[in-house]
Amino acid sequence: MINLVNVRKSFGELEVLKDINLQIHEKEIYGIIGQSGAGKSTLLRCINGLETYDSGTITVDGTAVDENDKKQLRQLRKDMGMIFQNFNLLSRLDVYDNVALPLRFWNENPNTEENKKKIEHLIELVGLKDKMHERPENLSGGQKQRVAIARALVNDPKILLCDEATSALDPRITHGILELLKQINEELGITVVVVTHQMEVVKQICQRVAFLKHGVVLAEGKPEELFVKPTEDVKKFLGEEGQVLQKAGVNVQLFFTDDSSDEPVITEMARELGIDFSICWAKLEEFRENVFGSLILNIQEKDKERVFQFLESKNVTWEVL
Numbered sequence: 001m002i003n004l005v006n007v008r009k010s011f012g013e014l015e016v017l018k019d020i021n022l023q024i025h026e027k028e029i030y031g032i033i034g035q036s037g038a039g040k041s042t043l044l045r046c047i048n049g050l051e052t053y054d055s056g057t058i059t060v061d062g063t064a065v066d067e068n069d070k071k072q073l074r075q076l077r078k079d080m081g082m083i084f085q086n087f088n089l090l091s092r093l094d095v096y097d098n099v100a101l102p103l104r105f106w107n108e109n110p111n112t113e114e115n116k117k118k119i120e121h122l123i124e125l126v127g128l129k130d131k132m133h134e135r136p137e138n139l140s141g142g143q144k145q146r147v148a149i150a151r152a153l154v155n156d157p158k159i160l161l162c163d164e165a166t167s168a169l170d171p172r173i174t175h176g177i178l179e180l181l182k183q184i185n186e187e188l189g190i191t192v193v194v195v196t197h198q199m200e201v202v203k204q205i206c207q208r209v210a211f212l213k214h215g216v217v218l219a220e221g222k223p224e225e226l227f228v229k230p231t232e233d234v235k236k237f238l239g240e241e242g243q244v245l246q247k248a249g250v251n252v253q254l255f256f257t258d259d260s261s262d263e264p265v266i267t268e269m270a271r272e273l274g275i276d277f278s279i280c281w282a283k284l285e286e287f288r289e290n291v292f293g294s295l296i297l298n299i300q301e302k303d304k305e306r307v308f309q310f311l312e313s314k315n316v317t318w319e320v321l
């Protein structure tokens with residue numbers, strides 16, 4: 001649905017996007033994660049034409065995002081709602097009028113029966129029915145972001161772009177906003193692209209993710225796959241580099257996917273093989289509704305062949321470190 005081919009972008013001497021190639025599919029929730037300055041926001045702004053790019057192509061639903069075709073760009077922008085970290089609500093307008101605003105901007109009459117119903121329905125959808133006529137100053141951060149979400153949906157977009165939408169919110173509120181984005185994706189069939197520096201966001205809702213660093217996509221795939229077997233760069237991002245490994249014996253890393261994470265493989269191995277080993281490092285985490293994990297064991301050299309055989313028989317993915 002969104003295709004980026006060899007996209008490059010510089011601000012003066014600074015090359016912010018270096019040959020980006022990405023394909024975002026229709027109706028998926030796609031994450032772009034990376035540290036501050038990685039080029040995430042620039043990438044998002046290039047997708048909806050708020051920013052120009054120097055070379056390469058970006059197409060949305062087969063239509064080029066081309067700054068020279070203003071009419072086409074305008075239509076494309078209408079198909080893409082956007083939300084931001086700081087909500088960008090108008091303080092002098094109440095919730096209802098903030099949500100109605102894009103209709104006015106696109107020269108539509110917000111006062112038709114159909115549009116009134118739509119605005120009310122969206123405010124209800126984001127859980128703010130009782131705040132319909134409150135001003136933003138009387139809302140919490142999470143509620144403000146809900147208004148921004150309703151506003152972004154009022155033009156029936158095909159795509160919702162979220163730029164650090166939960167970065168200003170505490171973890172509990174973040175969880176609620178992410179669940180709302182998931183609901184919107186599922187119920188309205190809207191493609192959602194989230195730019196974030198928070199791993200929690202990716203873990204909770206993204207079906208696929210791209211890790212961006214200094215304008216380069218370092219890794220792309222399902223979050224659980226990237227997380228369970230991270231590359232060195234992804235490890236650095238996750239703060240997992242430099243695991244302290246034992247020098248004696250053999251260090252084996254095991255990877256558990258959703259099917260195997262609740263099986264007692266380790267205790268079974270100790271019992272069946274009658275061996276001793278140490279657990280050097282472990283983590284078990286939830287991705288969307290699934291549990292994935294990884295574990296490093298230090299085993300004795302003499303036991304290694306039997307351990308490898310046992311792991312094979314249990315279909316556990318493993319590697320010697």
Ligand SMILES: Nc1ncnc2c1ncn2[C@@H]1O[C@H](COP(=O)(O)OP(=O)(O)OP(=O)(O)O)[C@@H](O)[C@H]1O
Nearest residue numbers: 011016034035036037038039040041042043164197
């Ligand atoms: N309009 C601009 N003019 C000049 N430099 C810019 C402009 N916009 C962004 N940059 C620079 O481009 C780089 C990437 O910025 P961008 O905002 O895309 O990164 P980011 O990954 O979204 O980080 P953050 O989360 O901190 O915004 C930064 O070094 C930034 O200073």
